[in-house]
Amino acid sequence: MIQVDGLSKYYGEHAAIRGLSFNIQSGEVVGFLGLNGAGKSTTLKVLGCVLLPTAGRVIVDGFDVTRDPHEIRKRIGYLPDTPPVYDEMSVGEYLTFVAKLRGVPDANVASAVADAEKKTAITDKHDDVIASLSHGYRQRVGLAQALVHKPKLLILDEPTGGLDPVQIVEMREVIKGLKGEHTVLVSSHILGEISQVCDRYLVIQGGELIAQGTEAELSTKLGSGGPIEIDCIGAAGPTIELLKKVDGVVDITLVKLDGQNLSLHVDARSEIRPALVKALVTADVPVVRVDRAAHRLENIFLKLTHGKDA
Amino acid sequence: MNNVLLIARRELGAYLRNLSGYVIIAVLLFLDGLAFNAFAVQGAAKKSSEVLADFFFFTSGIGMAGAIFLSMRLIAEERQTGTVQLLYSSPIHDREIVAGKFLAALAFLCLFFLGTSYMPALVAVYGKVSLGHVLAGYLGLVLVGASSLAIGLFGSSLTRSQVVAAVGSAVMCIGLTMCWLVAKVVDRPFTDIITGLAWYGHFDPFKNGIVHLKHVVYFALVTFVALFAATRVLEARRWR
Numbered sequence: 001m002i003q004v005d006g007l008s009k010y011y012g013e014h015a016a017i018r019g020l021s022f023n024i025q026s027g028e029v030v031g032f033l034g035l036n037g038a039g040k041s042t043t044l045k046v047l048g049c050v051l052l053p054t055a056g057r058v059i060v061d062g063f064d065v066t067r068d069p070h071e072i073r074k075r076i077g078y079l080p081d082t083p084p085v086y087d088e089m090s091v092g093e094y095l096t097f098v099a100k101l102r103g104v105p106d107a108n109v110a111s112a113v114a115d116a117e118k119k120t121a122i123t124d125k126h127d128d129v130i131a132s133l134s135h136g137y138r139q140r141v142g143l144a145q146a147l148v149h150k151p152k153l154l155i156l157d158e159p160t161g162g163l164d165p166v167q168i169v170e171m172r173e174v175i176k177g178l179k180g181e182h183t184v185l186v187s188s189h190i191l192g193e194i195s196q197v198c199d200r201y202l203v204i205q206g207g208e209l210i211a212q213g214t215e216a217e218l219s220t221k222l223g224s225g226g227p228i229e230i231d232c233i234g235a236a237g238p239t240i241e242l243l244k245k246v247d248g249v250v251d252i253t254l255v256k257l258d259g260q261n262l263s264l265h266v267d268a269r270s271e272i273r274p275a276l277v278k279a280l281v282t283a284d285v286p287v288v289r290v291d292r293a294a295h296r297l298e299n300i301f302l303k304l305t306h307g308k309d310a
Numbered sequence: 311m312n313n314v315l316l317i318a319r320r321e322l323g324a325y326l327r328n329l330s331g332y333v334i335i336a337v338l339l340f341l342d343g344l345a346f347n348a349f350a351v352q353g354a355a356k357k358s359s360e361v362l363a364d365f366f367f368f369t370s371g372i373g374m375a376g377a378i379f380l381s382m383r384l385i386a387e388e389r390q391t392g393t394v395q396l397l398y399s400s401p402i403h404d405r406e407i408v409a410g411k412f413l414a415a416l417a418f419l420c421l422f423f424l425g426t427s428y429m430p431a432l433v434a435v436y437g438k439v440s441l442g443h444v445l446a447g448y449l450g451l452v453l454v455g456a457s458s459l460a461i462g463l464f465g466s467s468l469t470r471s472q473v474v475a476a477v478g479s480a481v482m483c484i485g486l487t488m489c490w491l492v493a494k495v496v497d498r499p500f501t502d503i504i505t506g507l508a509w510y511g512h513f514d515p516f517k518n519g520i521v522h523l524k525h526v527v528y529f530a531l532v533t534f535v536a537l538f539a540a541t542r543v544l545e546a547r548r549w550r
Binding site: 011045048049050051052070073074076078080082083084085086088089093097098100101102103145 | 312313316317320323324327328391392393394395396397398399400401402548549550
């Protein structure tokens with residue numbers, strides 16, 4: 001669906017992105033990770049045909065962004081970091097305007113608008129003026145405009161930006177619902193959100209792609225399985241000593257001790273959860289829970305961008 | 311053409327739903343009414359055609375000022391709010407964006423010109439007015455308005471600040487107005503060239519009820535050049 005080869009974009013003398021190369025297959029949901037100023041939005045703007053590249057080649061669905069931007073624009077839906085909505089219009093009027101702008105035939109406009117409203121759960125806001133909507137609903141209207149013409153590719157720049165926790169969960173569910181129908185490229189700072197939505201990740205820093213792959217691939221590449229959380233029942237000292245002997249364990253921290261109930265944080269070089277469970281069970285230590293730490297992706301991200309653990 | 315009308319309709323809707331557009335038109339009508347009462351009607355006895363010519367003279371200047379205020383938001387506001395990215399990522403040409411916005415602003419400015427029509431009507435009630443004179447005068451007003459709006463649209467494309475856009479456009483319009491002063495201090499052939507650039511010399515016949523093709527062409531050319539420049543600015547922003 002997307003082939004990017006040696007993409008560079010300069011703002012004057014400043015290089016926002018340099019020599020970026022990656023491919024995205026049809027139907028994939030890909031997360032685009034990077035710190036502020038890493039070049040995420042610039043890359044997405046080039047893919048959305050808002051900006052033209054300084055150098056390199058970008059092919060979307062077989063069309064070149066420099067030669068055939070019009071053909072690409074027909075095939076993409078783009079949600080910038082700020083939803084591009086007109087405050088004075090009602091949701092229905094706005095989506096009708098966008099559908100016509102994106103070339104939806106007149107006879108299909110009403111059904112396309114209704115479908116986009118249904119997918120983003122804003123059907124009951126059809127007649128509301130956009131200026132009266134909360135930030136969360138404005139973001140949903142922004143997403144609805146991106147998919148109203150049923151594009152093959154959806155480009156979402158920080159779709160969860162500025163939302164409260166409930167709205168983030170709702171937005172995540174909306175994006176999950178798009179899986180299968182569209183190829184999705186989504187950027188976000190809230191990495192936990194991305195880890196629950198995406199199949200694969202692109203990590204960008206200083207305008208350059210520093211890693212790409214699934215969470216497991218990125219983890220392997222770093223030579224670390226990341227932190228593991230273990231809840232078990234037993235004596236703290238002997239249990240920790242027991243686990244330290246397991247091959248691949250870097251460090252163990254006692255997070256919580258409640259009588260015989262232990263919560264341990266194990267830093268590992270690779271995927272060693274089966275070995276940890278085997279060691280505990282063999283030593284007759286009852287295991288309550290073994291899981292990856294909740295902020296695993298953040299750790300990978302920080303290691304990639306800063307070379308340190310969270 | 312469909313995209314042009316689509317953008318024009320949305321833009322006109324924005325004018326009609328926002329208070330600022332109405333405020334601008336109300337202020338313009340108030341000032342135009344004052345000028346008509348203070349300068350066109352008052353003073354020594356005049357022929358109806360002279361009163362009408364004075365009316366068109368004042369209205370052209372006020373219309374030009376109005377065009378600058380109406381056009382300052384056209385693209386600057388889209389850049390300020392980020393909605394320009396919706397237009398940029400849609401399958402439409404930059405020239406369609408510019409044309410749509412220009413047509414909407416022109417339609418709204420024509421509401422102001424329509425609102426001034428009671429003044430020629432008053433002259434007709436108390437004197438004798440030729441319909442041709444009125445139509446020629448209004449044609450001139452629309453042409454001045456169109457060229458000023460086009461310059462304003464160009465100014466609006468250069469910046470995301472509406473105030474800077476208005477100031478820049480005003481400077482360009484005043485420049486076109488003051489050409490005759492510059493013409494006085496240069497030698498031939500520049501005198502003729504610079505005098506020819508001044509818009510007022512081209513509007514003068516319209517206010518007296520005369521329509522000449524060369525003057526229509528002048529305003530059409532200024533409008534085209536300004537709209538073309540605005541389109542090129544939008545195109546250039548994608549490369550920036």
